Amino acid sequence: MSASIAEVREIRAQIRHWRRGRVDTTLMEALSDAYIAVFSALVLGAMAANVIINLHVITSGGCSSVSCLDARDALGWLFGLAAITVVLAAARLLGPMLVTPAVGTWLLTTPLDRTALVRGRLVGTAVVAALVGAALAATGAALSAYPADVIGWLTLLAGVVCVLLVGAATVDQAREGPVVRLLAWSLGAVLWVGLVLVARDSVPALLRVPAVAPLRVAVGVTAVAGAVLLVLAYRSLRLIRRERLVSGGMLLPGISGALASLDLTLFYDILVARHWRARSSVRVVRGRGIGASALVWREVVRLRRTPQVLIALAAALVLPYLATALGLGHLMVMVVTFTGFGAGVGLFTSLRVLSRTASLLRCFPLPAAAVRGACLGVPGAVLVLWGLAATPAVHDAIGGAWATNLAVALACGVVSATAAVRWMTSRPPDYRLPLITSPMGAVPTSLYFSVLRGFDVLVLGTVPLLVAPTTNGAAVSMALMAAVLSFLVSRP
């Protein structure tokens, strides 16, 4: 029954042959799809470029003080650093090398050469990483009003660094080492320190507008290092375990599905589930209290179990102070509420689990409102405290009495917490509702609004503070949030 092992290209050719045999798209349909794709890319690209140019004009005109100019110069660098950190984090999340679960089951379990199966993915990932990193870095450099040649070299540098990181991440994936995890944390820490320096108005000379000559050298050196790492990565491909390759392949369709249905909470669920699957077990902590207080205690335990959420929240506190350095004035309240929401939404995981299905809620011998209230008490208090910790930044930005600014900061914390509750308690789009025609096919009317959940409450609570950053504005904002919270907690 056995003979020589088939070549990967033979297998691929066979699968391609089958697939081509069942293609049911006509040439006109393919051309029409291509036209829509190109047209959409051009329109969206033009819109993005327009936004960047306008922001560039605004920052150039409104930023004239020395501290603001220093901060703006540093932001170009920091944006670039953030871009490569994001690319590295995404690479680590997905593998970076991955295959679909079907390939994992039917091809990786055979004696086929794994390098041949995966090498195309290595090249593709490096190209995509370079493009994404370069685009993000170019945006940051353009917003910082760097000269055109500097923007060009910085963009190139970011792209090459991203290729290098993909190579390093692939080697690390095969060796199952901690290098990339440590590197991602280190980049995050460096970024944070940079933001702190800018916020403290002590921007080092290193973060000023770079000269072109050293940038050229950096691009050359990084390109050589990137090429070496790509070769090492190629030679490591056969050593990557099947589980590690399939893991990212299982994640990607879930994420794509969640984003395609504009269901960001589902996207969050997928990431959380993956995190806990990888962790596998935890140290047992016994419960305390009876009834709702037992749920409150469980929230305390959960916070202790996920200190990284608290660390991220604490680190994010630098952003309001950074906004002060940039002279954003009353817009500060928006920075506080949006940052608090973004960094603190992960505190409300229990609420998400209870809202996703009714099955768990039914297990508690308490009214649904009591269960939800018990689950949001501790994380809500943490976010309100976080808002209060931003009081000095609010005071610097708005001025006036400390008591007033304390009330505004308190309201900001309440707005962030309420928006997080709204986001976490959102329900998936209801496909039983009337459907409307769209280029994506028939979609329920609630689909488009599902992506706005959370942000709607943020706007509702932030507008009174923007219009009147006073005690009255804070009172109106908190009254609105109390009404929203009461609705969200008590609905069936």
Next chain:
Amino acid sequence: MSAPGRSSKTPPLLRVRGLTKKYGDVEVLSGVDLTVTAGKALALRGRNGAGKSTLLRCVTGVDAPTSGTVELDGEAVDERSVRVRRDLAIVLDDMDFFPDLSVVEHLDVFARAHGVADAEQVVDEVLAEVRLTPQAAQLPGTLSSGQKRRLALASAFVRPRRLLVLDEPEARLDQAGLVWLTERLLREKAAGLGILLASHDPDLVAAVADRVHDLDRPT
């Protein structure tokens, strides 16, 4: 397909020594020792959560044990090794499918990837055996869970193999499927293959297994 001799002095095909697996502080398996020789079947028995599937994942190199060794013909088992992939036919519970390849195409590509020269004939025979011939052109998404299970089992029989590792192969099979599975495993043994299976079906274990390893009992 090779069929090694079966004298009592034949070295074991698979040897597991002192295998321990921990998830964090939780010890799922503790010092497991077992051997499987060619032409013999060893069944793993244990309550839910006893560690049967974990043991099979470690034995097949899918998971790395915390300590201990797993050897196939005296060589450490690692699923990245081409030799291990060639000799071990594994059906665990993590089977996935190409959404756009039919039942017969799955088996065909699998057989060809294993270098089976007469792939078409072998695939047709095995398809008939698992009663999936009428579904040969169907996509996996349209199969029932029992049919998917039969397709997964079929994947083990369209390729060369020396050791079969099966995790609850009886799961989701109907009565006729159980009868077929029992007969097939007996034929595999007679052909000189080693079998390691985890099962909750006492009839299947009694009919097929030469020895039983109880994971509920301390080793």
